[in-house]
Amino acid sequence: MQKIGTDVYVLDTHGHSAILSNTRLILFDTGIEEDATRLLAEMQITGYKPTDVQNIILTHRHMDHIAGLKKMKTLVDAKVACHELDADVIGAIDDRLTDSQIYEGFLVIHTPGHTEGNIALLDQEADLLIAGDSFRNDPDGLNHMPDNYNNDPVQHRQSIKKLANFNFSTAIVGHGDPVEGDASNLLKSLINKNGW
Numbered sequence: 001m002q003k004i005g006t007d008v009y010v011l012d013t014h015g016h017s018a019i020l021s022n023t024r025l026i027l028f029d030t031g032i033e034e035d036a037t038r039l040l041a042e043m044q045i046t047g048y049k050p051t052d053v054q055n056i057i058l059t060h061r062h063m064d065h066i067a068g069l070k071k072m073k074t075l076v077d078a079k080v081a082c083h084e085l086d087a088d089v090i091g092a093i094d095d096r097l098t099d100s101q102i103y104e105g106f107l108v109i110h111t112p113g114h115t116e117g118n119i120a121l122l123d124q125e126a127d128l129l130i131a132g133d134s135f136r137n138d139p140d141g142l143n144h145m146p147d148n149y150n151n152d153p154v155q156h157r158q159s160i161k162k163l164a165n166f167n168f169s170t171a172i173v174g175h176g177d178p179v180e181g182d183a184s185n186l187l188k189s190l191i192n193k194n195g196w
């Protein structure tokens with residue numbers, strides 16, 4: 001588990017989950033099925049109880065981000081949200097999100113191409129992006145997701161360009177360490193380097 005700033009924790013699940021506390025607790029992604037127990041244990045280390053979770057926001061429908069949901073739902077009484085285009089595949093979704101809406105204080109940015117309903121969530125006040133699998137952070141820097149995991153590789157790159165139009169210093173990614181300090185500029189560099 002890694003703490004970012006004062007109120008964000010990145011959890012050691014497959015496809016990193018994150019929790020953010022502001023006035024209430026929001027969980028982003030739920031890992032694989034076996035992650036649910038670990039997720040709750042890590043949450044307790046932060047001083048929170050499972051019942052403190054009021055919202056679960058899923059960045060996309062891949063199993064390493066959602067398979068823990070079923071177990072989590074038996075332990076927490078939280079509203080579950082994801083983009084409308086991934087909602088039917090995931091099932092049991094309370095709130096279907098669309099591009100540009102503000103949800104629980106986050107700007108929903110639709111970033112299709114990894115999956116149809118892939119999203120990133122921007123907290124403009126905290127200067128923080130929950131990127132999910134909109135891009136990844138490799139040991140040698142930011143990169144697109146491997147194309148065998150992308151439903152539309154060209155659209156996936158267009159979505160990275162879309163994200164680079166926003167400003168954020170910190171990004172939490174599903175795969176790789178959190179990016180701290182200069183995240184949106186690093187994304188712009190990735191685009192320039194590849195000529196996207």
Ligand SMILES: [Zn+2]
Binds near residue numbers: 133
């Ligand atoms: Zn994924």
